[in-house]
Amino acid sequence: MSMNTQGRPTSAGEAAATAHKTFTGNKALDMEEPLIFEIGRTDICGVDLDEVEDFQPRLGKHERKSEIGLVGLSEPETMRHYVRLSRNNYAIDAGLYPLGSCTMKHNPRLNEKMARLPGFGDIHPLQPISTTAGAFELIDELARWLMETTGTSAVAMSPKAGAHGEQCGMMAIKKALEARGEPRSIVLVPESAHGTNPATAALLGYKVVAIPAREDGTVDVSAVQEKLDLYKGEVAALMLTNPNTCGLFEPQVVEIAKAIHDAGAYFYCDGANFNAIVGKARPGDLGIDAMHINLHKTFSTPHGGGGPGSGPVVLSDRLAPFAPLPFIRKNGSELEVIETRDQLVEGEDPFGRMTAFHGQMGMFVRALSYMLSHGSDGLKQASEDAVLNANYVRVGLQDLMTLPYGEKPCMHEVLFDDTFLDGTGVTTLDFAKAMIDEGYHPMTMYFPLVVHGAMLIEPTESESRASLDLFVATLRDLVMSAKSGETERFAGAPYHAPRRRLDETSAARKPILKWTPPAPAQVEPLVPAE
Amino acid sequence: MTTYFTKDHEWLKVEGDVATVGITEYAQSQLGDVVFVELPETGKALAQGDEAAVVESVKAASEVYAPVDGEIVDGNADLEGEPAKVNEDPENSAWFFKMKLSNAGQLEELMNEADYKAYVESL
Amino acid sequence: MRYLPLSNNDRADMLGRVGVDSIDALFADIPANMQIEDLENLPRRKSEMEVERVLSRMASKNVSASSVPFFVGAGAYKHHVPATVDHLIQRSEFLTSYTPYQPEITQGTLQALFEFQTQVANLTGMEVANASMYDGSTGAAEAVLMAHRITKKKKAVLSGGLHPQYREVIEGITHQLPGGSVVSMPADPMGTEDILAQIDDETSCVVVQSPSFYGQLIDLKPIADKAHEHKALLIAVFTEVISLGLVESPGAQGADIVVGEGQSLGNPLTFGGPYVGLFATRQKYVRNMPGRVCGETKDAEGKRGFVLTLSTREQHIRRDKATSNICTNSGLCCLAFSIHMTLLGETGLKKLARINHTNAIKLADMLAGIEGVEVLNDSFFNEFTIRVPANADDVIEALAVNGVLGGLPVSRLEPGKDGVQDLIVVAATEVNTDEDRAAFVSALKEVLA
Incomplete structure (x- = not known):
C-alpha cells in the first residue's frame, strides 16, 4: 500500500478549541493595519514617473523649500493597505443596513459601469459646448425624469448634496420674495426635521421657528396656521419633510400647502424620504414649491462612506425663474446651455450660482441608469416594496417593541421609541451596539428628536423576505434578552466588531486630527557632553 | 455670600456686586461628559436670559444664559483646557464666569438652595 | 425587476401578515385625489443591455479628453489615475458604506479619512484639515463664512485672479447674509493687482488663488501680513493640487484658511463632479471649521481607533447654530485622492509636479513662437x-473642429469683461505628448492664419 506518512489530521475535532492571544494581534482574517505614515517611506513611489532632466523651473520665487511630509507605498503595499482597511467596514453589499432616512438600497453596478464610459467620465466641464452635446442631453433627460416623478416643471441640477439642495431651494425662495419686494425673516420648521433644515434656514439669515408635532407624529395645519397668524407677513417658507421623519405621510399636506400659499409664503419640501412615494403621488400635485431629491438615497447612487451625493431641486412655476446658473434652456429639441448672465432672456432671474461647473455629473449618469432600468412600473414597484417591507418589520416587532404613535401603517420606515426598554437598564445605544454583534448595521437612533430613544428602521425594497424574517427574529431575540436581564449582552457590545466601543469623550476633549511623528526616544549620549 | 439658583440649572454666588456663575450638579449629570466650554469675553454686557456661554458634551451643545443683567468681568480659563472639571466639581472650582450685577433686584426672583432642590425633584 | 427580491407570492403573503387587503391600504394617508x-x-423598465445602449449612445456624442x-484646465484637470485607485474605491466595503456614524464597524472609512486629513494638512502647510467639502468652489464659500464667524466682520475681498465661478459662488452666499459685502477685484491675468489697498479694518478676509485662474503664481506673504494687521484672515485657494508638490505651501506663507480642489488626484474629470474640496486651517480655528472631522481615540480594550469628532459644530446636533449646513461630503472622492497620493508619496508627487511644470514650459514656449500669440505669465x-x-x-471652436481641445476662452466665464476677450487659459499636464503639443501649435497656426 501507499501510505500518508505525515499523518496530517483532516478532521476539525483535533484542533484545540481554546483561543490564544496572537503574536501579531491579528485574528486570522481580522487584521490590524497601521497608518500609511507608519509603514510608508518618503523614497518609495507606487507610480513610475520619469525624472525631468535639466529641470529649469519658471516658478519665480515660489519654489517649495520645505519638505511636504508625505509618504509613499509601492503598488502591492497600497493594495494591501486599503483592502485591509476596507474589511473593517460594514456595507450594504454585505448586509442589511436599516438606517432610517438614509435609504441604503442596493447600488447596481451597471450604474458604475455607465458612469465610467469615457464619454461621461472623461469629459471636461469647460471644453467647448459643441463637444459635449451628449452630456447636456443626459442632464436634460434626467431632469425630465425628475420633473415627471415629482409633477413639477423646473429643476435646478447643480446642487452637490441634499443640504446644498435645500440651500438652493431656500435661496430661490429668498430671491422670489425680494423680487416681490417683500423680504421676510422667518422660516417654520417642525421639531422632527432633519438638522440640515434649520441649519440651512439660519445660514441664509432666517429666524427658525419650530412647529410642534401632534400626538400622532404629524403636523397639524392649525399649528402652522397659528404661526402664520402670529408672524403675519413675516414667514418666508415652511420646510417640511414628507413623508416625515417619523415614517408617516403628512395627511394634511394639501391643507398645509394652501395655508402657506395663502400667507404669501413658500412650501419647501425635504425630499429625503421620496423613496416611499415615487410613482404613487407627486409632490408638485401636493403643492410644494421646491424639493431636493437625494440621488444618493432614492435613486441608488452609492453613499461612498459619506458622499459624494447629489441634490437636484425641483421647483414650482413660481420659483422656476430664480433657478441658479447654469441651466439648460430648451428651444424645441434644441438644448441651449446658459452659464452666464449675459445669456439670460426676459423672465429668467437666477439668484446666483451654487457651485463651479454643472453639478454632480457622475451621479446623474448613475441615477438615470437606475431610473431607466426601473422604468415607470419598476419605480412604483420599488416604492411599494419599500413600504411593504417596512410594515412587515413593523408587524413583526410591534408586540415587543413600542411604537410611539400607535399600531398604524407606516411609510418606508418604521419608528420605535425606547419605552419597551424601560426598567431593563439597556439603552437605545446599547441595543444598537448589540445589533452589530449580530451582523447588522444599527438603525438610525436618537433621531427624530421628538421621540425618546428613537429607533428608525428603513429596510428598503432591496431586502428579501428571508432577510427580513431573520432581521425580525434577531431583534425579537435581543428584546427578549434585554427583558430577561441579560444586560451584559448589551452593556459591553459590540464584542465581535473590529473595535469595541470607542471613547468619544477623549476624542472630543483633546482632539487628535492628524498623525504626527512620535517624539524620538531619549537616548543617553555615549560620551557625556562637556 | 449668598447662593442663588435658576430654573435653567445655573447657580450664582454673590459677593458684593459680583456674581460667580456656574452650572449645577444636576445639570452636569444630565449633560454627560463635558468636552468643551466656550466662555464669554470679558467686558461684554449681557441682559438676563442672553446667551453667555456654551457647554458641549459629545452629542449636545447647550447654552448657558446670563441669570441676571450685568457685565462679564472674568471667565474661568481653566475650563478651556480641562472641560472635565465641569463634571468633577461643577458647583465650586468649575465656575464659568463672573459678572458685575447691574440690577441686583433680579436676584430676588431666583431660587434658594432648598427651592432649587424641590424644583429638581419635581422634574 | 432585477433589483427587487420580492416575488408576487411574497408580496401577497406579506400583505396578509401586515393585515391589509392590498398595498394601497398602506398608502391610505395620501389623499385619494392625489x-x-x-x-x-x-x-x-429596461434590461441591462437596453440601458447600456441608450446611455452609450449619449456618451458617444461627447469628445472625451483622452481621444484628442x-x-x-481652469479648475479641472486631465491627469492619469492609476488603475489601482479605481479598483479600490469600487470595493463594496468602501463604495456602499454610509457615513461612519457607527465607528466600531466603519474603521476602514475612518482610518482612511484620518490619513486623508493628515495628507491635506501637510500638503497645505496647515495644522488641521477636515474630511472634505463638496468641491473647491463651495469650500471657498464656506471658508468666507468661517472667516466671518471668527473675525465677526462681514466684508470679503476677492482677488481678480480667483476662478470666476468660485467668485460667483462666494458672492451668491455672502450676499444673503445681513450686512455681508464683497469687493471683487477686476480680472487680473498677470497678478499685478493692488489687493493690499483694499484691505481695511472692516475686512474679514481676503481670498487669493495661487496659481491663479490665469496660471500666475502669487506671493501670498505680503497679503497675509497686511490682512493680519487689520485682524482679517487670508484664505488661500488653489484649483490644481499637484502644484503643491513644487510650489511653496500657503501655510508657509501665512494663510489662515486654505481651500482647494482635489480632483487632480484620483478623480476623473466627469464633467465637473463629483469632486473633492480640500479644507485646512490653523488649530486655533478648528471649532469654527465646517464639515466632518475624524479624530483618533481608543476603544474599550485600549486599541487605537478613529471616530467622527467635534460633532457639536455640525447641523445634526447644533441645528440652526451649526457652523455649516453640510452633511454629505465627498467621502469616496477623498478616498480616491488619498490612495493616489499614497501611491505617489513625497517623491512621486514632486516628480509629477516637475513633469507637469516642464510640459507647460515647453508648450508655452512653442505657443509664444506663433506670430501674434503672447504668453502673459x-x-x-x-x-x-x-x-x-x-x-x-x-479660436477655441475652430481648434475643436480641427480635433484639438485647446483651452478655455476666458470670455466664456467672463463675457463682456474688459481686457479678457482675446485670452485663453491653457493647461498642460503629464498626459500631453510631444505629438499633442505639435498638433496644438499647428492647428493654432492654421486657425490664426
Missing part, C-alpha cells in the same frame, strides 16, 4: 494664459 395610477409619460490633444505651474490676435471663443 394618488396617481402611473407615471404615464415615462417608459417601462487636450489642454483644458512670467511664473506659472502647469497652466498659463495666452493672448491671441482674434476672438478667443472663435
